[in-house]
Amino acid sequence: MNKKKRWSKFFRWAGAGVLSLSILLGQVYPVYANTPLSTPSVSPWAVSTLNEGEKYGIFPLKWYQDEAFLQPISADRFAELMKATEKKLDSLGLQKKAAAVSIPQEKVITRETVMTTLYKLLAQYELPAAFELTGQDPLTYLQKKGLVQGTGAGLALQQPATVEQAVVLASRVVEFAYDTAGSGAAGLMWKVTNGKNTLYLLGSVHIGTTDMYPLKKSIRDAFEASDDLWVEADIVGGDMDYMTEKMMYSDGTSLKDHVSAETYSKLQKVLASLGLPENSFDTMKPFAVTLSLPTFGYVSDSAEDREVSLITGIDSYFLTKAMLIDKPIHELEGIKLQTDLLSNVPAEQQEKELNTMLDSILSGEQPLADQGKILRDMQRDWVEGDLEGLTNTLTAYGQFGAGEVNQRLLGERDRNMASKLVQLLEQEGEHTSFIVIGSAHYALEGMVLDQLKEKGYDIQRLN
Numbered sequence: 001m002n003k004k005k006r007w008s009k010f011f012r013w014a015g016a017g018v019l020s021l022s023i024l025l026g027q028v029y030p031v032y033a034n035t036p037l038s039t040p041s042v043s044p045w046a047v048s049t050l051n052e053g054e055k056y057g058i059f060p061l062k063w064y065q066d067e068a069f070l071q072p073i074s075a076d077r078f079a080e081l082m083k084a085t086e087k088k089l090d091s092l093g094l095q096k097k098a099a100a101v102s103i104p105q106e107k108v109i110t111r112e113t114v115m116t117t118l119y120k121l122l123a124q125y126e127l128p129a130a131f132e133l134t135g136q137d138p139l140t141y142l143q144k145k146g147l148v149q150g151t152g153a154g155l156a157l158q159q160p161a162t163v164e165q166a167v168v169l170a171s172r173v174v175e176f177a178y179d180t181a182g183s184g185a186a187g188l189m190w191k192v193t194n195g196k197n198t199l200y201l202l203g204s205v206h207i208g209t210t211d212m213y214p215l216k217k218s219i220r221d222a223f224e225a226s227d228d229l230w231v232e233a234d235i236v237g238g239d240m241d242y243m244t245e246k247m248m249y250s251d252g253t254s255l256k257d258h259v260s261a262e263t264y265s266k267l268q269k270v271l272a273s274l275g276l277p278e279n280s281f282d283t284m285k286p287f288a289v290t291l292s293l294p295t296f297g298y299v300s301d302s303a304e305d306r307e308v309s310l311i312t313g314i315d316s317y318f319l320t321k322a323m324l325i326d327k328p329i330h331e332l333e334g335i336k337l338q339t340d341l342l343s344n345v346p347a348e349q350q351e352k353e354l355n356t357m358l359d360s361i362l363s364g365e366q367p368l369a370d371q372g373k374i375l376r377d378m379q380r381d382w383v384e385g386d387l388e389g390l391t392n393t394l395t396a397y398g399q400f401g402a403g404e405v406n407q408r409l410l411g412e413r414d415r416n417m418a419s420k421l422v423q424l425l426e427q428e429g430e431h432t433s434f435i436v437i438g439s440a441h442y443a444l445e446g447m448v449l450d451q452l453k454e455k456g457y458d459i460q461r462l463n
Contacts, residue, residue: 041070046168051320053171055312057210058084061304063163072160078109078117085170086121091211092181095126112157114166115142118173130180147172175214184216186385186463187314188439190449191222192421193458196430199421200226200462201449203390203439205382207375208312212383215317216463223318226434228328230424231315232417233335243335246343247288254282255289259351266358274368286350287342290357294371318436332417332437341413382439385463391443414441418451425457 042050042064054061059081063069073081082103090096101120104113119138127133133141139157142148147169148155178184188203200222205212214220223229249255256264267289268278274296281289310316322329345353361368374393381390417437424433441448453459 041067043070043164046164048324049168049171050164051324052175052214053167055208055210055213055317056088056171056174057213057308058088058170058174059167061307061311063167066163069163071162073109073114073163073166075105075107075109077163078114078161078166079103079105081166081170082117082121085118085174088174089121089125089177092125092177092183094181097124097126099124108160109166110158111155111161111165112139114161114169115139115148115157118142118147118169122173122177128181130182131177145176147176178214179217184214184219185212185383186216187219187382188385188387188390188442189219189222189462190442191460191462192425192452193460194425197425197427198432199424199435200433201421201435201437201442202314202318203382203442204314204436205378205439206313206315207309208314208317209376209379210308210312212312212314212379213317218463222462223321223434226327226432228330228433229318229322230330230332230420230433230435231319232331232333232437233338234319234329234331235315235335243339246339247285248283249285255284255286256282258347259286259354263351263355263358266355266362270358270361285343286347286354287345290350290354291342293357293361294368296368296371315436318434332420332435333413378439387443387461390439394440394443414447414451417441418448421448421452422455 053059063077068074082101086101101117101124104117106113116138119142122131123133136144139148139155190201192199192201202219202222249258255267267281270293271278271280276296281292284292311320319329321327377393378390380386381393421435424431437448449459
């Protein structure tokens with residue numbers, strides 16, 4: 001499958017608006033009812049870079065859907081792209097020189113204009129010696145660093161730059177700057193070895209933010225060096241239809257037919273507080289409602305923001321990378337197992353757990369607004385590689401402590417996943433795998449990481 005076909009497949013899935021129902025455990029994924037996006041018109045050569053650059057927040061995803069993406073970039077869009085690129089570079093924390101960069105406003109933005117402006121954006125900072133930016137002309141420097149390929153004669157410097165070309169160049173500059181400065185999101189990663197077998201264990205945050213990108217180069221290098229990718233569930237190629245079927249009533253009944261009038265009334269009060277129609281969850285089973293309600297605390301009403309939250313989730317990011325390069329993808333659990341874990345709970349228990357959540361929301365004990373703060377704290381801890389901070393975040397809010405729901409989500413799942421990882425470490429020959437599991441499974445005591453330690457494997461924290 002060529003890169004463009006793989007990209008099209010992914011984008012159709014991403015456009016469906018799939019978003020995580022949980023923040024760190026990744027048990028199931030709901031489908032938001034927004035109109036699927038059409039497949040973007042992009043050049044095959046640009047796909048890999050765009051897959052990275054779209055995570056940086058330097059251009060709106062809606063540009064993909066614009067027929068102008070492969071047409072000359074306007075002065076307004078060029079200014080928007082350059083300002084967003086500068087903002088991303090500012091996040092490196094480098095000292096800025098006094099002179100501000102003037103963004104050209106010519107009617108025709110040439111390829112040379114794009115390259116020169118990006119060079120000037122870099123040159124306005126007090127850069128470490130590793131950048132080797134010492135008086136070279138912009139084109140020579142960008143070519144030397146591999147940011148522009150080809151020779152001066154073949155670059156058509158006076159030709160108008162397309163939106164795609166400008167975005168690709170800006171994305172390359174951002175990645176280069178972060179890598180050369182030794183920066184990027186630190187994440188939570190461990191290296192586990194046994195003989196000639198190696199596992200890179202990366203903790204995931206399933207709903208992401210542009211602050212989490214670029215990832216630190218060592219994380220990307222570990223992925224590149226791995227023979228395959230293992231995830232909890234393949235949310236790209238997995239059986240999402242099975243999950244949707246299990247979440248919904250298909251016999252002509254609705255939620256109010258399966259829960260008490262009191263429970264349904266509580267739900268209506270919560271929906272009213274959110275400004276949602278009273279029938280918003282009528283087709284969903286109680287367990288699905290319980291898992292869906294918290295998402296309104298950390299998912300924006302904006303379709304663009306929802307899509308950004310999706311594609312910047314760590315699972316989504318690596319699944320897409322693997323798909324684009326045909327790296328084998330394997331599941332530690334799968335959509336079906338995770339869905340069954342929750343959907344097979346007796347109806348009475350499902351309603352009890354729904355009431356627990358509704359009561360906590362209505363009493364003010366656990367307002368939905370807190371969910372956004374929890375997620376932002378988790379994302380910040382992940383970016384900083386702060387394992388202790390993440391552990392404190394998880395435990396401080398009581399999200400992953402005792403309780404019947406958490407006992408199903410943890411415990412047995414960790415033992416099963418650890419067992420599969422042991423099989424990978426004990427297999428014959430030489431093999432390297434990249435493992436992406438929700439960070440909670442590493443950060444909390446007694447889970448996957450501790451179970452591997454008990455086996456005596458060599459475990460090293462990276463970054």
